[in-house]
Amino acid sequence: MSDLFAVLAEPSRRRILDALRRSEGLLVKELVSGLGMSQPNVSKHLRVLRTAGLVSETAERQGRRYRLRADALREMDDWLRPYRAFWTNRLDELGDYLDSTHPNEGPQP
Amino acid sequence: MSDLFAVLAEPSRRRILDALRRSEGLLVKELVSGLGMSQPNVSKHLRVLRTAGLVSETAERQGRRYRLRADALREMDDWLRPYRAFWTNRLDELGDYLDSTHPNEGPQP
């Protein structure tokens, strides 16, 4: 489970990240009640996310606060970058030209 | 396996997409020899990719040509977008300020 893509393949983990993104860090109990998952399940997922460098953990009096480490997502963004060109550059700048010369190779609706 | 993220969690499938991205479509046999995977394995992955809308297939005399459908990756890009702001805006514009006030909360090397 050391692969970033495999870590993010779990919908529950993406939901955890989404929740952390909208807040300035959350306690485990807040994630449990907020997402409606069992506490051990949340803890397990947090462990995976932590191992992947996607979240950080700090101890507090009321519990442990987990924060997003969005930086770890750059690897995914890097992989995606060359593909992004297919619908940003190509379609916007060269779309008409390509469509007129290779009408069957453009993206289908 | 209808979840895009789960589909892309497989390294072999990402390699297939990478290969297709660099070319204007490839035959199955070309993928097999180029990636060094077994033919049934490649066919299976292609089926998954096709179901996810990530590749398209056209029949030719020499075989079946698969092409990238980068458009299907937009869903992943959309999910990533709000996170991207964390290292584009925040780090570039406020990075120095945050580093000077919370030196331990910045991205680790």
Add this chain to the structure above:
DNA sequence: CAGTTATATAACTGTCAAGGCATGTAGAAG
């Protein structure tokens, strides 16, 4: 110290998918 709260961990179980092997199939070639 006893009890409560917050979280982690261990053990177990069910599910699911990846990869290998063998086989089916369709088209071109002879």
Add this chain to the structure above:
DNA sequence: CTTCTACATGCCTTGACAGTTATATAACTG
């Protein structure tokens, strides 16, 4: 029609988790 090529598909085994339940740990409270 037979053979080869290119590809798909079915079956099988194995391994990897996800989720639950039960229990451990740690800190705070009274």
